[in-house]
Amino acid sequence: MKPAPFAYRRPATLPEALELLAAEPDAKVLAGGQSLVPLLSMRLAAPGLLVDLNSLPDLGEINVAPDGVRVGALVRHADLLASAEARRVQPLLAMALAHVAHATIRNRGTTVGSIVHADASAEMPAVLSLLGGSVTAESASGSRTIPAGELFVGPLESSLRPDEVATSAFFPALPPDTGVGFDEVARRHGDYALCGVAAQVRVVDGAVAAASAGYLSVADVPTVVDLTEALGGAVTDASLAAAGEAALEHLDPAADIHATAAYRAQLVRVLTARVLRAAYADATTEGGSEA
Amino acid sequence: MSEEQHDVRLVVNGVTREIRVPARRLLSDALRHDLGLTGTHVGCEHGVCGACTILVDGRPMRACLMLAVSAEGAELTTVEGLTEPDGSLSPVQQAFAECHGLQCGFCTPGFLTTITAGLRENPHPTHDEAREMVGGNLCRCTGYQNIVKAVERAAAITAETAAAVAETAETPEGAAR
Ligand SMILES: Cc1cc2nc3c(=O)[nH]c(=O)nc-3n(C[C@H](O)[C@H](O)[C@H](O)COP(=O)(O)OP(=O)(O)OC[C@H]3O[C@@H](n4cnc5c(N)ncnc54)[C@H](O)[C@@H]3O)c2cc1C
Ligand code: FES
Ligand code: FES
Numbered sequence: 001m002k003p004a005p006f007a008y009r010r011p012a013t014l015p016e017a018l019e020l021l022a023a024e025p026d027a028k029v030l031a032g033g034q035s036l037v038p039l040l041s042m043r044l045a046a047p048g049l050l051v052d053l054n055s056l057p058d059l060g061e062i063n064v065a066p067d068g069v070r071v072g073a074l075v076r077h078a079d080l081l082a083s084a085e086a087r088r089v090q091p092l093l094a095m096a097l098a099h100v101a102h103a104t105i106r107n108r109g110t111t112v113g114s115i116v117h118a119d120a121s122a123e124m125p126a127v128l129s130l131l132g133g134s135v136t137a138e139s140a141s142g143s144r145t146i147p148a149g150e151l152f153v154g155p156l157e158s159s160l161r162p163d164e165v166a167t168s169a170f171f172p173a174l175p176p177d178t179g180v181g182f183d184e185v186a187r188r189h190g191d192y193a194l195c196g197v198a199a200q201v202r203v204v205d206g207a208v209a210a211a212s213a214g215y216l217s218v219a220d221v222p223t224v225v226d227l228t229e230a231l232g233g234a235v236t237d238a239s240l241a242a243a244g245e246a247a248l249e250h251l252d253p254a255a256d257i258h259a260t261a262a263y264r265a266q267l268v269r270v271l272t273a274r275v276l277r278a279a280y281a282d283a284t285t286e287g288g289s290e291a
Numbered sequence: 292m293s294e295e296q297h298d299v300r301l302v303v304n305g306v307t308r309e310i311r312v313p314a315r316r317l318l319s320d321a322l323r324h325d326l327g328l329t330g331t332h333v334g335c336e337h338g339v340c341g342a343c344t345i346l347v348d349g350r351p352m353r354a355c356l357m358l359a360v361s362a363e364g365a366e367l368t369t370v371e372g373l374t375e376p377d378g379s380l381s382p383v384q385q386a387f388a389e390c391h392g393l394q395c396g397f398c399t400p401g402f403l404t405t406i407t408a409g410l411r412e413n414p415h416p417t418h419d420e421a422r423e424m425v426g427g428n429l430c431r432c433t434g435y436q437n438i439v440k441a442v443e444r445a446a447a448i449t450a451e452t453a454a455a456v457a458e459t460a461e462t463p464e465g466a467a468r
Contacts, residue, residue, distance in 0.1 A: 001314040001336045001337075002315065002317070002320075003317075005294050005313060005315055006314060007314065008297065010310055010360070010363070011359070018450075030358075030361065033356050033357060033361065034338060034353075037317070037355075037356045037358065039356065040315070041317070041337060041355075042337065048316065052358075052361055059333045078350070078365070102341075102426060102427025103409075103424075104341065104344055104352060104353060104405060104427050105338060105353065105427065107346075107350040107351060107352050108353070108356065188426070189423070190426055202338065216315075219465055
């Protein structure tokens with residue numbers, strides 16, 4: 001359980017980091033290491049070179065603007081969770097982050113690292129997908145913005161190239177008349193979820209104008225389902241049940257040692273109803289998600 | 292070809308230490324093998340059990356999920372650094388002893404560091420918060436009840452000590468000093 005040998009560089013500037021990555025195809029980026037170090041120790045990953053981002057300036061910033069929250073690559077989950085500013089502009093961030101691992105892991109692991117690690121059972125990839133956010137990637141050959149819809153291409157596989165550094169992720173702000181909710185079921189709080197659901201609901205004059213949900217742990221990639229039609233404008237027991245069934249058509253709950261496929265499907269039904277109800281309440285309460 | 296070695300400077304329990312290690316040396320192994328600080332225990336070595344938890348710049352982190360090279364310049368506190376300067380037990384350590392919060396003691400260093408930082412952030416945890424504080428650490432012996440009691444007892448000891456200090460300061464002799 002010890003990593004295989006690798007070369008290690010800790011560049012002081014981003015261009016230096018990008019050059020190292022461009023020159024060594026067998027390089028990997030190290031951020032918080034909360035996913036990568038276990039993979040190294042178990043020798044499931046054996047890169048030739050590790051490029052440690054932890055000395056790069058400016059990547060530790062959380063920029064909150066009226067249109068959304070931009071999270072730098074060295075922002076730890078714990079810092080984003082603690083940001084009252086970020087919570088005000090997009091309350092779903094803190095709701096979901098509270099379920100990302102345990103506090104000790106959140107102190108080191110980065111939100112951007114979790115997104116580009118692209119684990120379908122991780123919370124923040126599903127949140128980024130639901131909100132229609134994006135990741136900014138830089139390489140020696142330039143910069144590009146990857147929309148969440150094009151980022152997650154397979155299990156633990158993102159469309160980020162090996163020579164790219166994801167410098168930030170952008171989460172759009174909560175739009176007007178909209179509420180959000182998050183819930184998941186895990187064996188223990190802080191463990192990876194058996195199933196998790198993030199939802200946003202827009203309510204106009206008491207009626208549901210739009211509703212969608214992002215799912216984790218019940219498909220190969222974080223999956224967003226539009227549930228507007230299934231709800232038919234209202235939040236009732238019947239419409240919520242219909243939403244759960246509609247979601248299942250787009251998901252593929254699998255069995256493992258923790259849960260059967262049927263149990264995961266049942267969690268989809270129960271959590272879809274619970275989270276849509278919460279998001280609807282959030283949209284319709286005075287002061288909304290400030291609470 | 293021999294493996295490249297890196298010079299790493301760590302501030303461990305207030306003392307600057309220099310080590311020369313390959314990049315793949317885990318911080319937990321650097322503490323135990325290179326620095327001889329065997330109080331930090333290694334259970335799972337993949338982030339799940341919490342036995343290796345130390346404080347990095349004051350925040351609890353898994354030493355088994357960090358590379359020693361990546362901790363260059365960081366201020367680390369291990370279980371060896373928790374005792375008071377005069378060698379007496381810290382409130383958390385005292386509470387573990389009083390509440391029978393350990394049996395074999397393998398998990399204990401990770402609990403002590405986690406709770407020390409947890410109580411700094413939240414000095415008066417509710418029962419649920421006390422449980423949540425230790426939710427990321429595994430113990431095979433105690434069944435956790437006495438560990439949760441120790442969290443609450445440590446908070447009480449800290450509060451009592453602070454009150455006693457305040458009282459001394461209020462008495463004329465205390466104020467005069
Ligand atoms: C015990 C345990 C429980 C956990 N539970 C959960 C959980 O419930 N939910 C959850 O979501 N996560 C969980 N995690 C994972 C945690 O959230 C990690 O922080 C996260 O997956 C990865 O972030 P990191 O900064 O640690 O990335 P690293 O481990 O450093 O990197 C992960 C991968 O992403 C790449 N990478 C990282 N940052 C960048 C970047 N800026 N640009 C390009 N590539 C990059 C690396 O090369 C590597 O391939 C858990 C981890 C542990 C150890
Ligand atoms: S040894 Fe580090 S968490 Fe188990
Ligand atoms: S006291 Fe033995 S593992 Fe916790």
